[in-house]
Amino acid sequence: MEKMISGKQVSVNEEGFLTDFSQWNKDIANEIAKEENIQLTERHWEVINYLQEQHRKEIPMSIRKIRNSGVVDIKEFYQLFPQGPLKTASKIAGIPKPVSCI
Amino acid sequence: MKEENDDIRKMLIILSKATLENVYAAFILANGARMEGIEAELFFTFFGLEAINKKKLEHLHVATVGNPAMHIPTLLGGLPGMESLATSMMKREMEKIDMPEVHEFLDILSASGVKLWGCKLAMEMFHLKEEDLYDDIDGVLTIGGFYNRGKGPGAHMLFV
Numbered sequence: 001m002e003k004m005i006s007g008k009q010v011s012v013n014e015e016g017f018l019t020d021f022s023q024w025n026k027d028i029a030n031e032i033a034k035e036e037n038i039q040l041t042e043r044h045w046e047v048i049n050y051l052q053e054q055h056r057k058e059i060p061m062s063i064r065k066i067r068n069s070g071v072v073d074i075k076e077f078y079q080l081f082p083q084g085p086l087k088t089a090s091k092i093a094g095i096p097k098p099v100s101c102i
Numbered sequence: 103m104k105e106e107n108d109d110i111r112k113m114l115i116i117l118s119k120a121t122l123e124n125v126y127a128a129f130i131l132a133n134g135a136r137m138e139g140i141e142a143e144l145f146f147t148f149f150g151l152e153a154i155n156k157k158k159l160e161h162l163h164v165a166t167v168g169n170p171a172m173h174i175p176t177l178l179g180g181l182p183g184m185e186s187l188a189t190s191m192m193k194r195e196m197e198k199i200d201m202p203e204v205h206e207f208l209d210i211l212s213a214s215g216v217k218l219w220g221c222k223l224a225m226e227m228f229h230l231k232e233e234d235l236y237d238d239i240d241g242v243l244t245i246g247g248f249y250n251r252g253k254g255p256g257a258h259m260l261f262v
Contacts, residue, residue, distance in 0.1 A: 063137060063210055064202050074213035083139035101130055102201060 006031040017090070017097050021055070024094030032092045036083065040092070044080050047072050048093045055095040061086060062100040111256030112141040114248065118262065120152035121165040122192060122204075128153075128262045129207045136214040144211070145248045147221035150262075151228060154218065154236040159204045164188045205236075212238040217251070219243045 003012045006027040011019045016032070018024055029048065033040045040048075050071045054061055063086060067074050081088040086098050113135040117128040128144060135142040152158040166172055166179035166188045178184065193203075202210060212218060218239040220232070225242060232242060243251075252259060 062200055063133065063214070064200055064206075067210060067213075074210060078136075078213075078215055084137055086137055087139075100200070101134055102199075 015091075015097065018094040019096075021052075021094050028094065029092050036081075036088050036092070038081065038088070038092070041080075043072070043076070044089075044092075047077065047080060047089055051089055051093045051095060055093070060100055061090070061098045062102045064102055109256050110135075110140050110258055111254070112143070112252065112258070114143050114145070114252045114257060114259040116145045116147060116248075116259070116261045117150035117153060118148045120149045120158070120162055122162045122189065123164055123169075124150075124262050125153045125162060125204060126196075126201070126207075128260075129204075129211060131260065131262075132211055132216045133207075133214060136211075136216060141215075142211075143217040143219065143248075143251055145219045145221060145243065145245075147224045147245075148227075151220060151224050151230065151235075153204060154208065154220065154239055155230065155234060156236060157234070159208070159236065162189075162204060164192050208236050208238070219248060219251075221245070221248075 001012060001014070002009055003016070008023070008025070008028060010023040010028065013019055018028075030040055033044070038044065050069060051061065054065070059065070063074065066072065066077055066086065072080070077085045090096065090098055113131065115128050115132055117125065132142040132144050146154050152162065163185045164172070166174050166184045167176055169179070172179065172188065174184065174188070208218070218236070220235055220239055220242040222242050222244045225231070232239070
């Protein structure tokens with residue numbers, strides 16, 4: 001379905017994840033983050049950039065991959081994105097919801 | 103965030119067995135809850151304590167006897183080496199799907215904010231002290247103490 005996010009018409013699924021990564025931009029990320037009660041900082045952006053990079057390489061994400069990423073440890077990951085970190089961070093990054101159970 | 107009472111807010115999981123398949127089930131449930139923004143706590147009782155027993159946790163096995171899903175006849179499943187064989191096969195498959203080993207999984211759970219509790223009664227029964235257990239457990243509780251952790255709306259309890 002279509003949704004207006006920060007003045008731009010984008011396609012999202014029923015959970016609000018962008019279905020077309022090419023429509024993503026930083027304003028959209030900030031707007032989605034606000035809906036999730038998160039104020040994006042430099043550290044958030046480092047994680048978001050990492051997730052997008054992995055997405056481009058088509059590497060599926062899991063909490064274990066985050067742990068071994070060298071970008072963020074699990075504790076900080078939960079501090080940055082408290083409510084379901086991988087899900088929330090992926091949503092802000094404009095990439096699909098992770099499907100891994102770990 | 104929805105605030106209805108029927109939302110799951112907290113999972114309280116009791117682990118009473120230490121065969122790998124049960125330990126992983128409990129760990130995946132706890133981690134999966136945190137990944138969805140749900141609180142999670144694990145209570146290790148009876149043989150479940152082996153999953154946080156420093157001396158035992160690296161050496162847990164899959165059950166080959168009394169486990170019909172293994173498709174090994176019970177008599178064969180009891181032969182020496184069968185559990186080790188099944189265990190190494192399972193571990194290989196788990197590595198392929200990026201499943202952490204028990205110790206690493208405990209590190210992940212602890213860092214994710216899953217509370218880890220030892221059962222007081224079972225520890226007395228097996229003569230275990232807190233220093234025998236994984237370093238980052240949150241403490242030792244009676245079952246009453248664990249029930250008290252489940253106060254408030256949206257708390258659910260699971261027995262593995």
